[in-house]
Amino acid sequence: MMIQNQLLAIVLLPLLAALVVGLSGSLPRVWAHRLTVFAVAMSCILSVDVAIDQLTDQASPLNYNLYTWAQFGSFSMHVGFLIDDLTATMMAVVTFVSLMVHIYTVGYMKTDPDYQRFFSYISLFTFAMLTLVMSNNFMQLFFGWEAVGLVSYLLIGFWYKKPTAIFANLKAFLVNRVGDFGFLLGIAGVYFVFGTLDYAEVFEQVNNGYTDLLIPISDDIFWSATTFLCIGLFIGAMGKSAQVPLHVWLPDSMEGPTPISALIHAATMVTAGVFMVARMSPLFEQSEIALNFILIIGGTTALFMGFLGVIQNDIKRVIAYSTLSQLGYMVVALGASAYSVAIFHLVTHAFFKALLFLGAGSVIIAMHHEQDMRKMGNLKKYLPITYVTMLIGTLALIGTPLFSGFYSKDAIIESVQFSQLWASGYAYICVLIGVFFTALYSFRLFFMVFHTTERMDDETKSHLKEPSAVVWGPLIALAIPSLFIGYLLAPSMLSGEYFDGSIQVTEQHNSIAGIVEHYQHPFSLALGSVSHWPLWLAIAGVFTAYMVVVKKPELATKARKLLGPVNHILENNYYFDKIYINYISAGGVGLGHRFWKWIDVGIIDGIMVNGTAGLVASISAKVRHIQTGYLYHYVFVMVLGLLTLLGWLYWTALNH
């Protein structure tokens, strides 16, 4: 009973704080952050406690229902929790990053008039994310899934006067809804095949050899229901985890305040799709088509979004494209059945990417909300703490040996190499080349912002200083795990023991086995990296960045000219936005307009309804002398007619 209360407290404390802060109109500002920070801190401590118990196997996995949501005969839908290694890890990461972001917000949003509303939203987000990861069934998963989407929508549009912000939030919600369309059909597919929406029951059937059903698409085309539902669920993940071609909302989401870029659009919500697929590992193992599909989407995202990171000049957009690319890495790991490696990268990425975003936020505050890197330069002189922590984050991101990102990213590349699926070759090339571009855009940002000449105006320069402790405190708190978490977790993560029980891999997909076989001490792994491609590709990337940014800036201009049309494609983001906005959304509205004007107004009303009325009118014009034109006369005649009819029917029935 104790543990159940604890879990309830973890979820409900942030919700309670969000409601109190959000609904009490005149709460003082200090109380807004005191309440929410306290609630999330408690939630974090309790979550870490749960995680320790789960991961050290002091507690066995928990799966129970809180209440019945709906029941139809033997089929019921519940609200409940499933707590195991995977969930507990996610809970700890989510609440920790959320706590850091709460604290950081105290400084970042200090002068914002809607301070209370912001805290209410981020606490509400924490609640929604926790219901998502702790769910033990698909219905609740969908609830959390859409709830985080709602809060993301509210937060991207937090500055609702900015036209770009309210464009971006609508776009984010609608693109996610396209993904959710697939997700919902995937859930319906789960019910179709398994007759239940409960994870445990679904997995049990999978493990006991269920029979796959066929979905008739046309008279002679049938799809495997399992493949269908896996791809449906994954389309949901493509929306939430911003995979090509549903990635377009994430760069625009940078219109929101920076703390939420760190929390929602880097560390937690966007990884929900990765988490979901890992959670469903027993299901995805059943469909090689789905896994190949995932490999292709993930590989494409990892590489092609990395390209875009290189040409951005807005500091937040560079990190946004980096996030897209790194999500692609995680997805590739999922496709290679290396679910635990995907979660490993999710965890390390959560720390270093939140760190990078918050560091960028610190730069943005210091620069008085200037985000263009071309107007920065040599900030290391003014922002030493931000400089050092950003350096740690950047090194972690590019996979420097011993840093956290090294272990998780190398494991992804290796597992793809070991994967036997046909799409793994493509994905392998993508993630390998991606390493070079990751290093290039990361250090391009780093050099442009912190080194080179000071390009800001004198007014800005005179105010440049490190922001307050609530801002740099979380940077340090995130820098520490960015450094060490990979080293610490690598032994259990890479030996495959970490998620024992919560993740299932079938024999023929077991790409991690190769890693386990070659497993060495984390330190030796770091040493051994000199004999592998990724390290040298990363070094080449850093060197290239150094050359084009610091040493010979004219090289960048030359390269742009040389690439010509390619550069044009990149600057238009592969034309995704243009196609979506000009053709799909404008086309949808245009179609609606035509339906309305031609069919509703033209045919139905114009010809059928008013036409009939006109006919009646023209007939009645001829028999006008007996018509008075008053409605009640018509009604009277109608009633009379009906009574006649009634009488006739009654009479015939009696004489029947």
Add this chain to the structure above:
Amino acid sequence: MLNNIPILSLLIWLPIIGAGIIVFGTGQKHKQATQWIALITAMITFILSLIALNEFDSSRYYLQFLEDKSWIDSLNIRYSLGVDGISLPLIVLTSLMTMIVIISSWNQVKLRVSHYLAAFLTMCGLMNGVFASTDAILFYVMWEAMLVPMFLIIGIWGGPNRIYATLKFFIYTFFGSVFLLIALIYLGIQAGSEASGANFNIFDMHSLVIDADTQKLLFFAFLIAFAIKVPMWPVHTWLPDAHVQAPTGGSVILAAIMLKMGTYGFLRFMLPIVPDASFEMANFMIVLSLVAVAYIGFVALAQTDMKKLIAYSSIAHMGFVTLGLFISFSLVANNHVEAAVMGIQGALIQMISHGFISGALFLCIGILYERVHSREIGDYGGVVNVMPKFAMYFMLFSMANAGLPGTSGFVGEFMVILASFQVSFWIAAIAGLTLILAAAYTLWMYKRVMFGDISNDKVSAMEDIDLREKIVLVSLALLVLLFGLWPAPLLDVMQPSVQHLIDCNLVSKLSAEGMCS
């Protein structure tokens, strides 16, 4: 406790008596007294409906709170009442929404207040009568009579083009009703015997053996009557006009209750009386439902008038109700009885939920209209700057309209989609388009009206909601969240009746074999 109290009669006649008191008693002169009497009457009616719900034995499918009195002896037409798990929640919804409309129009209506409120009270009683009648002719009388107050509400208190809208509304629905009456008379004669004359008990009609051809004729008679009311595509064009011209209260009742009359008719008459014809025509009905969801969703996207937009949205959402009802036949035929129960219950939940959400959205638009006197989206922009509290509620209802999980708008659609996937992937996929379309038209409207900088002087002069408006919005918001987070209690009330419908009424009526009494 209720054995001696004719509670259904009270639910019908109490509001009508209240209407009489304010028209002939307090009248126009004592405006405050008139409003208070109307409100108290509506509150007592609502409390009575809750008492009925509380006393209702939801473990049984039988009709409860039965009343039976002779009325027109010569034709065997009786005043007989009773409710089951399908009709009772609709009565509670009707009584609730009437109370809400009376609160929301407090001091807002300047013209002939007593008549305005009396019209709503009368309509409440008559609509309760529609849901409570177990005699087909009594049902028909209530069904027709209910149109009169709505006709007056639009015709007297409506917008500039109200006469066109009322006539369209009246002729459309009256046209449908004629066929209903013929069908009911025919069935009454069939159910009766030569010795005792006609029998208009609806539930006796359920156990009639009817041959296939006759079923088809009856099916079309019912279809015309009920499809116009829902409304289903392509007989829906009266609804946007009626909504646009109706005053706020009229729109609320129209969307929240009157549309449900149509689907209630399907459940009470069409499915149980002509199951074989319904089964045969189920695919046709499913296609019409999907047209409502997808086609109307696109049409809603093109609207610039907020009321028209929500009116089209209503048609699209009602598409889920008809879809849920008509997929049940294939499900039963394929032995997916659980899914059939889920589909029909989903349809019922959607009826109730749509009552809250569309009602709330029309109230929200009414709140905007009272301040700016325009329904055009283009006349707004940046309202959130001046009405932050209102913005929160409007956001909640918009999200509910977009089917966000955690709100009641999600529950019915989710169940219907889950159930329809069992029948066909394509049905589920087209119905699932609502996820994208409903979000697009609702949130795009929200963005243009609420977000952005203050767009003009009229917007900057808007005041945030007052206590009266807040009470109305908060109560609906709580209901939307309650049934979104925990629909089980509502489902439990409906469950036995729906199960009975499936077990006994959806079976073939071509011969007496296999029919349960």
